[in-house]
Amino acid sequence: MKKNASFIIMDSALAKSLYDTLKTLELKSKYSHELLQGLEDLMEGEVATLMLGMVGPGENLVHVVDDGIYAGALEIHPKSRKVLHGGIEVNxxxxxxxxxxxxxxxxxxxxxxxxxxxxxxxxxxxxxxxxxxxxxxxxxxxxxxxxxxxxxxxxxxxxxxxxxxxx
Known part of the structure; x- marks a missing residue:
């Protein structure tokens, strides 16, 4: 069975090491800047949690990091004031x-x-x-x-x- 999410704890040493390693690599992903910025925000205390999402073939990733509330099939997104149930928007x-x-x-x-x-x-x-x-x-x-x-x-x-x- 596929898990919906996995939460991994990261200390500042790991975040810094990951950030430094990614900074030295010539990444070809258009999302590498967002990942680096997210790690930077995490290390500076701007955010407490960093969420990562995988983009599949033909999919577009739009701001994976959000402040949504998730409960079962229900998603509440306060910034956009959207509610989804089972992936379908509820008006x-x-x-x-x-x-x-x-x-x-x-x-x-x-x-x-x-x-x-x-x-x-x-x-x-x-x-x-x-x-x-x-x-x-x-x-x-x-x-x-x-x-x-x-x-x-x-x-x-x-x-x-x-x-x-x-x-």
Whole structure:
């Protein structure tokens, strides 16, 4: 079975050695500059993680390093404000995206409707329980394989909602 990802820890000595070695080679890849820049950013503390992706025949690599959130078949990309499910883009309204992103970046944490409202709308809570519930319902219809048995946005009865920490 092919793994989706592999995480390898690298210390500063290895990063420096790899950087120095790559710098001396005459690499013919059009991506070598990006790799060197990524290693430089890693060594300077500009980034904490460097993600590498392989380009196959006929494929284009477009900014492999991103700040996406990945949970099962769901991908959330805050910079481009895109959500993909199984590789297919899901069209969300701005508030649906904001709610999903807020919950996902706080994976496993339970939030009341009031907390979600204040985080997403950035204003005082005005008894908008049904408003939040409606947004969650619409969001689930778009991202959940079975909205009646959600996998991603879970209801914590009597409290509120959370983004799953099981995937």
């Amino acid at each position: 969300l309204t701005p508030k649906e995206f904001d709610i999903l992103y807020f919950l996902a970046k706080n994976k496993g944490a339970v939030f009341t409707k009031e907390q979600i409202y204040q985080a997403v709308w950035e204003e005082d809570y005005l008894m908008a329980d049904s408003n939040i519930m409606a947004f969650i319902r619409k969001l689930r219809k778009k991202i959940e394989p079975d909205p009646d048995a959600p996998e991603y946005v879970l209801t914590i009865w009597g409290i509120g909602y959370k983004f799953t920490d099981r995937i």
